[in-house]
Amino acid sequence: MSHSAQLPEDIGPGDRRTPVVVVAGLHGDPGGSVDLVAEALGAAPDTVVVRHDLSGLGEGIVRRTVRHGGKTTVSIHELAHGCVSCTLKADLLPLLCTLAARDSVHRIVLALDPAVEAESVCRGIAEVVVAGVVGRVDGPAARDVRVGAVLTGIDARTWLAAATGDEALDELGWAWADDDRTIAQLAVGQVDFADALVVTGSDAVDPLERARLGAVLSRLNPRAPALWAGADTTVTPDAVENLLMRIPAGSRRGRDFDAHAPLLRGQPPLAPECGVELVEFASRRPFHPDRLHDALDVLFEGVVTARGRVWLATQPDEVVWLESAGGGLRIGGAGRWLAAMTEAERAEVEPERAAMAGLRWDDRFGDRDNSLVVLVHTADPDEIRAALEQALVDDAELRLVERAPGQVARWPDPFGEWHTDPCVPEEPHPAATGEGRGGDTGESARKEK
Template sequence: MTDSRPHVTVLAGFSAAATDAVARSLLVTDPSLVLVTHDLTGVRDGVVRRTVRTADEVLEQGRTDLVHGCVSCTLREDILPTLVRLSRERPGSDLVLALPPAVEPEAVAAAGLAVAEAVRFDSYVTVVEATAVIDDLTSTDSLRDRDLHAAGNDERGVADVVIRQIEFADTLVVWSTPGADALERDRLAALLHRLAPWAAHVHVGDSPKVDCTGLAGRLLRSGRHDPAVPGMMGRALEGYPIGIHDRPGEHGVNAMLFQSRRPFHPQRLHDALDDLTAEALRGRGQLWIATQPGTAIAWESSGGGLLLGNLGHWLAALPRERWDEATDMRRLAADATWDLYYGDRNTMLSFVGFDLDVDAMTATLSACLLSDAELADGTDSWRVLPDPFADFLPADGDADQPTVTERATS
């Protein structure tokens, strides 16, 4: 059957200028293509300004007043309703949604499931500006430092947002400029391939003229977005790759995977946080600690900080009748790797960085695991180990809902 829904290409990117350049390059290839943008400079005061245009004309400019100024309110009360309305008013036109710099595309994907009958989210494209992205990825700035925070309680870091935009993309566009240093270009390409090995990578801007038709052919109606693939926090649980193991790397960029069935000793892991977060540009994945054997814990590190999240219970910690609460993919992944002693409990961490010392990182992580003697002591002794993470993560009995909890740093 023919899918008559308008296709939506979502453009994200921390550089507003680069994202706008890609959006306008797409518009000139199709007079029926509609671009939707939002100005969030007044969102903290509850004001969002919307512009809808084609290559030839501005179709509308509007303002939405929100009861609470926040990105989620904007998605719910303006962005998604606008896409649905345009799909009805212009049924023959595909749509490009260009997100403001501080908006993470995963939030759109999660909210967009509610309007899937009206529009098809075809691809999530992240645009990175070649001359600035590495500085942003290594920055310790918060959004507040750059006056980009979406609400009073928005404590996200610049590196956090930029990395999540890159990781969620099914397509990455590197916007460069003529005369850019070839070695820096290759270094950036190596980094992006290790941060998002699952994405298609497109490079633009090496010449003064942009091949708009060629770019549109790579980005529009690609069908790359699969709504069944979870975001980064849930990828390992459902059996999707979270990175690659590339010890030698190239152009000074390498990556590693660390996997273990043994739980971490909470105190030793906590004591190693400074070393682990300082060494790697990005860390991500899941783990478990001996004091909380029922809880799957998410790990996200960037910009020198660490975010630990609650992903819910391991299936091994639940009665069999509750396994139907998990997705089919999660149950399949658990079944494929089930261990008679640990069940589906396992640590899977990915680290990406510049000249990572893989041996040292592996040794540090391995030293944080329970020893043979500690394992032999049994689970009752594990539960009374000192746990500096207790204030950041719920006890096992409170871990039913898979949500991110607190920011935890050493």
């Protein structure tokens, strides 16, 4: 078996599906980190590198490049009813199944355009039915391929500024129609979803800045091993292959994030370092929605990311997921509290979630609580804790929550209407109720600084 086909520790030897390595990163220009990593992996003769170039979106086309064994093939694909995601899945997923059937292909590398999220691609591999491939029974591509690893390349000179900014992708010319993500949401999400990191340009930054970046990465994704390379250092095939082998057993490898799992994954450092610190906030009483809305301003300055489960007094049945990155905020749904479920529904809940809920069960409110983790790099942790504490209901309001929920439900609730930060009251629309990674179909807002 060739080096590229070696199986990670948490993949059994009986799994003969072709591994896919997904490479993501902010910088998709030639010579950027995505290209460097993909080129290094593609040096193996049994590896195919696939890339979709979205620079032709203005012309309504996507360019696909397939490179294998020194041969490069380029094809042009028209947008499927104007949707980039549909176009990529309609082309990429059948291609993966076709490549996996070839004896000469032992690994596939997907070099993603910077605006394409690895999580969406991995979900498509796992869930979208591929039909019409000759000699293959219709079904998800995951029957033929498995996500072997997700690698994210970042530039030490620019990543932290991008991850704490508030620029929208459409302002940078990266996004397609109706895409309201920020560069910070993309940057933070790419690192959070990664199994391993390749950091380039590390020798071109001040030692303190490098240390601060390392402190952020080790708290944002503590399980991900990192390869640090200088601005003029070649990312060698051996270095990247060794990085893949360092990915620990139990890493995500494309799996969806569970919003009810512990927020501090992978035992991150809890002590402050270079001004970087993880701030935990927990409470057994709900937030007042109006006051929480006002308090959220504290998450936009000096904060890399915040995430967690929120209990709103006005929405006692719903787990609200909050996730911020730089100046971008996403609010969505994460299902219902166990206390709001029927006995039959609770029987279907994952045992781990049920066990954790049992440890904190309250006779009045069940498993309802607030649990947030905030990663700061220049913000004052005490100020964040104080702002969130003041947004909780007071004793009199808590009695109403318990005894007069119908009255509480009539309180003004900014999270029950679409809003931006700062609010634009003349543009109301329904609340978001996304699932998955903290509501990836949920409300997204950007702070105007």
